[in-house]
Amino acid sequence: MNKEAVLLVLSCLGVVQALFLCGYLFTLKKGDRKANMFLAFVILGLTIRIGKSVLNVYLDLTPWQKNLGLSGILLTGPFLWFYGKLLLAEQKRFSNKDYAHIIPFVLFALGCYFIPNTGNPISYAIYIMVFLHLAIYIGLSFGVLYKCRTKVHPQRATWYRNLSIGVALIWQFYMGNLAGFFSFYIGGALFFSLLIYLFSFLFLQKHAFRLGKYNTSTLDRSSSQELMDGIRSLFIKEEIFLDxxxxLESIAERLNIPPRKxxxxxxxNEQKNFSDFVNGYRIEKAKAMLSDPKYAQEKIIAIxxxxxxxxxxxxxxxxxAKTQLTPSQFRNKSKKR
Known part of the structure; x- marks a missing residue:
């Protein structure tokens, strides 16, 4: 198998995996369905554009086919922004005015047969305008991220940041190729393949959707932090973890809140489940007792x-798991200090 064949296979694998991922997101019933749909459109727009790049290298595409592939960029930008507004700013309702942002995609796709794409100055100007459109929405997306970064769970902010960076890098590659900085045109498709498999891995690990079960919660970030202060105070001052x-139910009842909240x-706030959170306090108490000479004769089972x-x-x-030492090893090490 020669080099060109290997590049074609790798590029096509990315496109096929992206289409599979789109289908998965379009049919996913867990979590926020609207968020899943928005993300699917982001990936679909990129897939249309990257698919055009792959076909353009190995086939003689007509101008309208090139334009149809280029239209995917006009789909990606608005839905990346929508996705950020829903995921980070928690905007649940989108009006017709919001969806008007996809009109350029619709017009471009419908008019692809009439739009020039023959390598002349007008064609280059249209190409640049399409990618300028994406650049504007990438900027808007990072604006949403900057505005909401301290108000949402770090996991969501990190996920959206990485997604936006991935789209920005693809934009940068194609602009660099147009400017002559990158001559390896198919490299954009190869990079896309890498990103798609990375995103797929994250989905399988449920990193992007781990917070889906809390999507309907009314607990906002500031209230969550205030409640967490009360929980910590209860654990530190009253040492209820010793019981x-x-x-989860008994602590929730004492705080007069639902267990889910x-x-x-x-x-x-802690990136832990309830059991790990409680055990963290218990381990710290045990470490203090094991290193205290007063408990030197106390059996470990009693501690x-x-x-x-x-x-x-x-x-x-x-x-x-917490200290990388057994209780006996920790005690012996403490005696030598």
Whole structure:
């Protein structure tokens, strides 16, 4: 298999995977369906453009076919912006005025047969205007990210930032190719393939949708932080974690909030589930006891129970996961200090 064949296969794999990902998002029922649809349109727009690049290298496309491929760029920008407004700014309603932003795509796609694309100055001007359109929406998208970065869960902000950077890099490649900085035209398709498989991996790991179960929650960022301060105060001052019978439900009842809201609060502020959050306090208590000469003769199993663990096995596993040492090793190391 020669070099050209390898490049063709790699490029086509990215396009096929992108189409699969679009289909997955269009039919995904979990999480926010509107957000999934917006993201699918972002990827579909890029796929149309990249697909045109792949075909243009190996086939003799007519001007209208090139224009149809170019129209995908006009689809990507608005939906990237919509996706950010929904995911970060939590704008749930989009009016006809909002959707008017996709009119350039519709007009360009319908008029692709009449728009010149023959390599003349007018064709280059149209090409630049299409990519200028995407640049404007990339700028708007980063504006939404900057405005909302401190108000949303870091996971969402990071995901949207990475998505926007990926689109911006594809834009930069094609502009660089037009300016003569990059002569390897098919490189855009190869880079797209890399991005698509990376995004697919994130989806399979549920990084992008992990917060889907909280999409309908009324707990905003400031209220979540305020509630978290109360939870920490309860754990530090009253040491309720020492009770091995505590549960998400019992703590939620004491705070007079729904268990779902308590779970969301801990997840958003600590990036932990309830069990890991509680065990974190128990391990810190155990470390203090194991390094205190007053408890030098205390058996480790007794310390485990005193710190709120129901059995010594779960204590040993949790302790080593947190400190990379067994309780005995930690105690011995503390004695040598």
């Amino acid at each position: 091995n019978s505590i549960s 308590l779970s969301q609060c801990i997840n958003e 485990a129970y005193d710190c709120g663990f129901g059995n010594v096995t779960s204590f040993n596993l949790a302790f080593k």
